[in-house]
Amino acid sequence: MGVLFDECAARRIATTTHLDRPFDIAPDGGTEYDAAALADLVRDAAGWLSAAGAGRGDRVAILKDNHWDYDLLACSAVRIGSVPAQLSAQMSPDVLAILLERLAPAVLMTTAGQLERCLAAGVDLTSLARVVVTSDVPAPGAVHVDQLRGSAGPAPQRRGDDEPLVIDHTSGTTGVPKLVVHSTRTIIGALARFEARRIPKIGVRPDDVVATASSFAHGRTFCWTAVVMSMAPREVVILTGQDPNRVDPVLRAHPPTIMEGLPASYVRFRPLTERLDNPFRRVKLYISTYDAVHPPTIRAYLNASRHPGPLWMDGWGQTETGPLTFRFHTRRSLARRGAAHDVGRPVPVKTRLRLVDPDTFQPVRPGRPGLVLARTAARCLDYLGESQRWADKQVGKWWITGDLGVRRWDGSVQLLDREVDQTPDGSCLEIEDVLEDRLPEALECVLLAQPGKPPLPVVVTADGTLSEEAWRRACRRLPKMQSPVSLRWDDLPRTGTAKVRRLDLREQLTGSTATCGTGRWT
Template identity: 45%
Template sequence: MGLLFDRRAESGKPMIFRLSRPLDIDPNLGTTFDIEDLAGCVRRTSGALYAAGVRSGDRVAVYKDNHLDCLLLAAAASRIGAVPVMLSGLLPDDAVRALLHRVTPKLLVSDERRLLREDGDGRLLTSFAERTLCLDAQRPDAVTLADLGGAPEPSPAPRGNGELMMLTHTSGTTGIPKLIMYTPAKLQGQMARLECRHLPPITFRRQDAVAVFMPYVHARAFTWIYSVLTLAPAKVLVMSDSDPEVVRPLFREHPPTVIEGLPVDFTRLQELARERRRNVFSSVRMFASTFDAVYWSTIRTFLNASGHPFPLWRYGYGQSETGGLGMTFITRRTANKRRDREPGPRTVGRPMPTFVQIKVVDPRTFRPVPNGSPGLVFARTKARCIGYYGEPERWKEKAVGEWWNTGDIGIKTRTGSVKLLDREVNHTPGTSCLELEDVLVDYLPAGYDVALLTVSDGPPVPVVATPDGRLDPERWRRAARGLPELAEPIAIGLDDLPRTGTGKILREELRRRYLTDAERPGTGRWT
């Protein structure tokens, strides 16, 4: 990874990167870059890290605002053989401190806002690393890039193919996240391999303008950058957030043809997609979503906003530990007919041929169940990462020989497609909370969100997030008409709906707030 930008610069394929805001590691560089600019930025940053005392095998923790320079910092660390530890800037303080304590980094790269936070004992984050690099202020307990500027660029010392190259963390929906261990062989050799191939129309074309909304500390960001630099679309729009007021002018100046984002990003942009005058999504031929289930109402809104004759929605199924496991495509016609059909479990596609195998097993015996029967989804893939850093016991809970326990409850059809019902921790036999949430959101007003919490001795409890924290009873009855029995809804404000750094709803936090004594049917062993 540390030499990736250099090698792509040498290929001579022209590419322009347009950023939604300047880089935190060098704001003076502006917002427009070519490959040579980014390669030079990685080399200079590797020199600064080396001058800060980082050497091969050392761990460099990156904990800052979400932006492309998270990737550049990781590449710079990897270039000199260090191991980047990528932490979302949205992680809660207790999780960050637990992860820093686990990895004992040689260097922590962060900003003053985060470095000023104290824990209950008055300790700052700087106490968890040998040295700290502050990106935006002079501090007595940290160095700055200005202090390290002008350092010579050290010779590259990349990690071996089977050596630990990088750590990223899981979503942390049920507590302190796990740190996933990646090698070059797994991340680049396997996870990124499929999408680095020219497979029209599902991968990038040379004439594409690709826009991305991404948590740039996540493994998905690294497989994405491999594919972008390999397939070399003409223009890449790098978005650090999904604020419509930022997106609108940039997309009007540079109309995108492919957009990838998190479900939460598409949700924030739905009002922009409904604008009829100069709709900024009219040029898009393909939308892509990852990380979590995306609502049918959202898919429909964006496919209808596209002016392309046959726009597609690419929906990927996978996990941080395995990379992609399946993929499906949704057309505008399918999305618009969805409301006229009987709802059913979310189809996430077939396993990627020659890359992935899927089986569904009984959660108690781990024996395969017949096609069409629900059970735990197991996957076998050469892309599976090598472990959880410092937590081998949690890894052994999920790694069963060559198979990986996804913790999802799903169905495998006779044709090999996989349909997801729920996470095991939030599943009630005989129903699908994911499916019911999708239907409810489709029939509630725009801007509403729903999380169903399962309980052992009754129907699921809906937590309904609305713009003002209030829910009209008659409106709710109309939305829930014809659905399986649900408990009385709990209405909260949208800002009170807890989420992870990738936008996933923290259901366990909702349980703690509103269902303190209720038992759930799922075990939660494999989350």
Template identity: 50%
Template structure:
């Protein structure tokens, strides 16, 4: 009898390991996998293990060998994680690239990777994004210039290729809010043993339990898609819900049919769902999780109110692709209750995990640590730090200060060690926080679906860019909302689709600055982006 280990140990045979443990989890999808479009929307763990094995055999038939880079660039769906496992099973290195990358950014990243193979789907290939030069396999049928994956199936299933813990495991990339994103290389040690292994422990409140219905609605092309898969499925939930598309009409039917108890979603996705939060989909929720970006108090309040539980919890995580999670903060209905002359904020990110994560604040000009309460650049010392930026070794070196990694985020720490996050250093403005101003605007103007405040240059008031449902805002309500705030310019009003975003829903502020504030530039240095 094989010993059952307490945590996930390897990405390649992960689903086989789950099957050996007799995992009862049923996976339900918002739409069929692009990897297996004819196989429906419901999967058991043994079926997933077989799909990963068969896909690995097809990739071996495509001459993928240990150490090769295999780029995955397709529509957002959970099969990013399944493909990553298939590639890793062969000893090759999957590189997950978001379909939301601009063509010029995709071309740069592919040039840095030099992949042996590119995996895509008909939808993405039909867009002609960059017309990749690499040999391409189409996952869901014939496509011009690509090999149909179906023609490679049916071969002998290769054995799992052994991999040392510190060998390259997977390449992911950062969100790319300031331009071309950075490629990030993780090993089994950093991503599986440390980042995911820590999360896969049975922690109170935050761990997925066997009785849970655990749902994820993130960008599966980013590292979180892999780490969520490993940690959540290791918890053996009764049901796992995977939502490929954030649009309410596509995502919410699955959540209403199988109401989740634990949900992780992008902040931008929560905002899209917010008007329909009270529709019954979130009635059983005990734990909401948000990562990737700032989430505003009215959004958190709305979803906590939608739960039928007595004490639902919202967990906000702050971290980066290079480091994994750095801090956690829990919100309850009471902690975000409105009070006179008080604006609840989600800028307080809590504390780092004692004995696991170390944080310090340094002066951006000198690099020297500053006193508690003083604003500076946040640096982290973590056990799960990535191995570097493929193709950009000099850029990686500038992010390191001995054992400390420069996050590029601006903030401070209180006397008790709590982290207060202000802005990305490149997006900062003097004597204020863009994100805190945005919190207040969301609080006072419920009709605003997204607020973005941009520094406009010396001698000019900051520019608010506001997303409203009909691209309108009552001037009187605007004047009342900003009555006691620092002077702001008249807002630019946009629709949701007009706001430039990354694959993780983050706003590309530099594009807005170029569009509406040509020549203003940024106040921050951008040295650590």
């Protein structure tokens, strides 16, 4: 990964990258890059990190606003033999302090804005790294990047396939995120190499325009960067925000043929599907990762495409394992299958799944709920600073995902809930699917299980209101629930990937964090 962009430039690939705003580490660099310009930026940043004191085996923490330069900086750190750790700026200062103490980075690449935000909460980030570098403006206790520009880094440093390559963190929906350590063998050899194939209908072709609207502090985009650059599409489009009116002109200027996004991005961009000459008219493949996308949203995007047979590909997996299953939706299959949250079958040749009783770990029969275990060569090396927690999630060569599911007759798996979020009254995920189907005004529905009580439904709408009549129609013939709470999108606590932090939301609304599950495998 340290020489990825150099190799692309040497191959003279013709990919042009379009940004919705300039890189934070190159504010004067414009919004259009070719492979050679990206290689130059990675090489320059490697010089900055080296001059700041990072070297072989050191950790480099990255904390900044959401942009693809998270991955460019990670590649720069890899280039000098360091191990990058990408930290989402959506995390609270107290959580960042915990993770930085575990990391003990030689260099923290951040912004004065992040230093000020954390200091206002009583957390001094400058005390948690040997050297702190800011990329926006100078800050007390930090080195400004302008003081490092022009520094030459060492020659690219190689490392063993099983040595730590990159550290990413889990979403943190149930507490402090885990720091997930991946190697070249796991995240590149087992994940990126498998994805970088020209598979009919879903593989990237030279004439494709590939757009992504993601959280660039997470491991998916590090892997995605390796794949998309090696596959050399005609254009790459980087979207950093979730305001539909800001991304619309970028997508119209470069209509994608392949679109990947966070579930939350798809929810927020959905109004664009209803516009005349919508920007998704050329999409042949939609890709969703990180979390569930409910049927009404999928249906809107498939109908927005003018391609004769657009596909929606759902991937279910974890930061620790990469994708474990995949499933394709079409206009016809979505109408036929309804709301059941089927995540599909294990990735052929790459992953195996086993469903067991969570108390005895004995296999359960198809059709019976069980704890999902996974076996994959892409499993991470460790949780940094929490090795025992990592070991506790293994049963031999099997990884405990912490999800509950049912294996169906055709070998596919239907997810029910996270074990910690389960309810005795059915599947929260499936009920959320039904509610979103019945409530067109809902941006998102979240069902919170509570011990000894019916689950509490939370309905997210544009204005934070929901009529009693709409709710009565929506909950007809569903399990008993409490009266709904209606909120606006920004009222909910969210992770860097815009997942709802259910534990925090439960405490916010009920004053309690008690759940119906054990939480043993969070």
